[in-house]
Every structure is written in C-alpha cells, then in structure tokens.
Amino acid sequence: MSFSLCKALLLRVHVSPKLIRKIQLSTVPESVKQLQDELQATLGLEGDFAIQYEDPDFGNALCNLMDINELPAGRAVLHLIWEENASASPPQTPSDHSAISSIDTASVSSASSFSPSSSTQTYMRSTSQWPNPFPIPTFSYDIELKLRKGNEVYERAGANLSVTRDIKMEVLDKLAQEMFAIKAYPDKNEIRSVAQELVSKHPCLNEPGNGTGYDGWATSIKFKLGNYRSKLNQAGCSEVAVNRKRRGEEDDSGSNRFSLKKPKRGEVNFIPDAPENYNDESLENERCILEDEMKKRDKNMALVTQKMDITFSLRRKEVVEMQPLVKEMQLRWPALFLKEQVSNIVQHRRTISLEGLPIFVHDDETKLFLTCLDTDPVERVTQGVTVGILTVLEDYVGPNSQTTVVNTAIVLEEDIILDDLPDLPTAFAYLFGLLYGLNMEFPKELKYTFEAVQHIFMELTSTCSQRIRSFKTKLLTKV
Secondary structure: OOOOOOOOOEEEEEEEOEEEEEEEEEEOOOOHHHHHHHHHHHHHHOOOOOEEEEEEEHHOOEEEEHHHHHHOEEEEEEEEEEEEOOOOOOOOOOOOOOOOOOOOOOOOOOOOOOOOHHHHHOOOOOOOOOOOOOOOOOOHHHHHHHHHHHHHHHHHHOOOOOOOOHHHHHHHHHHHHHHHHOOOOOOOHHHHHHHHHHHHHHHHHHOOOOOOOOOHHHOOOHHHHHHHHHHHOOOHHHHHHHHHHHOOOOOOOOOOOOOOOOOOOOOHOOOOOOOOOOHHHHHHHOOOOOOHHHOOOOHHHHHHHHHHHOOOOOOOOOHHOOOOOHHHHHOOOHHOOHHHOOOOOOOOOOOOOOOOOOOOOOOHHHHHHEEOOOOOOOHHHOOOOOOEEEEEEEEOOOOHHHHHHHHEEEEEEEEEEEEEOOHHHHHHHHHHHHHHHHHOOHHHHHHHHHHHHHHHHOOOOOOOOOOHHHHHHHHHHOO
C-alpha cells in the first residue's frame, strides 16, 4: 500500500508564533503542492509558503518537506515558512485596517530572511477591530463530522444535537484560542457575536427555549476565555499578567512618581512578550547598540528603526512596571523622541479640528493649548504643565501684519520634549503617540478630549463614555 492511500492525517500546523492550528485531513494529499492547497483552503491562508516538518528520526528536528512520502504516518507537526514579502492571512485576523507604527504591526516573514523586526512583529496584533462576522474555526475531524451530521438532522427533523462534553470542550477551547489571537479581552457584545455566529454556522447547537438560542454559549465562552487567560498568565504571558497588577502600588522609594495609564483590557499590545530567541539581557544589548547609534552625528536610521522594533517589548515593560520619568526615558531611549519614531498617526487624521474639540466635550482647552511670545521665559509658561502643546508667537507684529507662529512644541512634565513641529494638528498627533509610548494617564481636565480622539478619530477602542458617545452621534448626524 502506498503512503498516499492511508485513510487520515492529523496535523498540528504552526502558521505563526501566535497561531497554531490542529486540523485533520480525511485523506493524505498526493503531493506537497496538494497539501499546500489543502492548508490554504482549510486555514484561509493567502501568500506563498514552504512547509517544514518535525522529523522523529532526528529528535523532531525541522526538515524541508520535498516529498509527501517523507511525512510521518498518521500525524505530523508542520511549520509554515513564508516567502519574503508574503504574509499569512488567517481568517480571524482583520487585514483591512491601517497599522499604527510599531504599536500594532503584524506580519509573518520568511525564516530565510529573518530579521529582528520581523520576529518582533509576529508578536503584535494587527488591530483591535473585531471582525464582523466572526469567522468560526474548523474543529477537529471527529467534531466536525458530528456537527455535520447534527446539522443534517436539524434541517430534516428540527432536532438539536445532544452536546456531549467532548464536543463542548473542543468548541470552547478552539473559540477561546481564535478570539485571543484577535483580542485578549473582548467585550460583552463581541463575545455574543461569536456565540451567535457559532449557532448560525451550526444550527444543531441552537439552544431550545424562548431566548436567542445562543445565550448559554455566550456565557460558556466568557468563562472559557477567563480560564484560558489564567493559563496564559501562569505560563508567563505578559499581556494578561499586567492586568493583575493593582494601581497605586508604590515603588521602592515609597512614591508614585507620575500617573500611569490604566491598562485597557481591549488595548492592542499593551505589554507584549519578548520576541522569539530574545530575553531581557539580549534586548538590553540591543538597546545599548541603539543608544550608541543615537550618539552619532550621521545616524543609520534603518538600524535605529530595526532596534526600536526589536526592543519594543522591553521598552513597554520598563514604562509600565518601572514608571520612569520622562527625563529618564529621554536618556535611556533617545530614539523614542525622534519625530520618525513617536508615531505615524499624523497620516491618519491630519485634518482634525483640534482647537474646538475640548469645547465640544466640555473640557478646559486652556489646559492643553498654551501660548507665549518668543521673548517670554519658557520656564514660566511650562511651570506646572503636565501635558500641553505650546505655540510660540513672534513678539513684534507690524501694524498691517498677522501674528506669526515661530515654533510649536510639546510639553510633558514641565519640559519641552519636541519642538519645531510644523503645526498644531501635527503636534497633537505626536503628543498622542508619546502619551501611549510613555504610558501616561490622560489629564483629568482633558480626558474627554483625548478619549474622543482615541475612540472616534483613531478608532482604537470599542467602548467609550456616555459623553463621547453623544458627541459621536452629533458628528454622525451632521455628516
């Protein structure tokens, strides 16, 4: 009997470091090309990739799959190696939203063209936007078979499937993994959308009664996600472990030096894990290389960008856990304050009418937008300012001339951090990026202004306060 006539093949497929799927094929493909086609169809992948398998004859070392007969019989572990400039597009990962700098970039690169930046990016989610409809994954072969038979009986006789423990555990486990790959803390409506789509795809799972038919599934998914996050926390996943920390904890000196932003459970890449093959010590070495490069007159900006990408997890860990002052961050991470590194969100919303925004949301705009003359002492203007944008005007104005802006700068903790910015919208965009990069809390007197930008214009959060929801409704009705 040839190998291709074996009746089934169970596969564990490593699509990317954060996406590992188990699938079962009813028959073994006749060629490697056919196996690639099967994987693309089953997993919803796009792009070109090679296949490596774990060879049991060599202690499960990876070998390139050149002949289908090389696969271990019955079951095999596969690793997909993506061709250069190609990316995986698994069905649960939205790809129609713009990425924002290194905050939320995601791609899977070829192992042959490995670079620290690509390794870092595989650990980043591409967006916090929840897919609609949610793509229900393919379950193991036996569960899919039971669901298929159950759907046929439901269509013919209207009888629900008797959900056994193995079916429920398989469904909930797979859903929890797929949901976490998109968002660590989906909200109530997002969880319900998954339950609704599950029952829509498999009507035999519909719950009898007068309810929606999926309320019980929504509750089960919610608790399964909680259990899954607990397991990840015990395994050392920084993204969920950080949310167990309590606010107001004092540092070793007995003080809370400045207010950090509370971790938003729906936030993308709040504190990601270190890239593969890196730890804190090796990342610190990369930081030192970056610091040395920043001291040069002619900087290698490609190297700076690469090192900033690879050290992202270390930088976020320091900001969230150590709570350094802005001055300390400037000394330790000078590249963070380059205009090229703060954020590229200027390209997303340059036309925002910012000066009137605080007024519409009933914030105090004088606490954010500062003005002085170029002859005024800057220290006097910035004194007591935690977060602000300073516009410096020319002192002398002729009788028939208009006021001239000579400088636009960002003020953090009473110091000018960035200056010579072209205009106020640009300065605000850089300020917003710095507040995220430094994990600083939005000022209380301006929290609705920043919340409006975060939720309405940047679309970084799915929930908001009643005031911003009302403001958003007014904007939509004016369009």
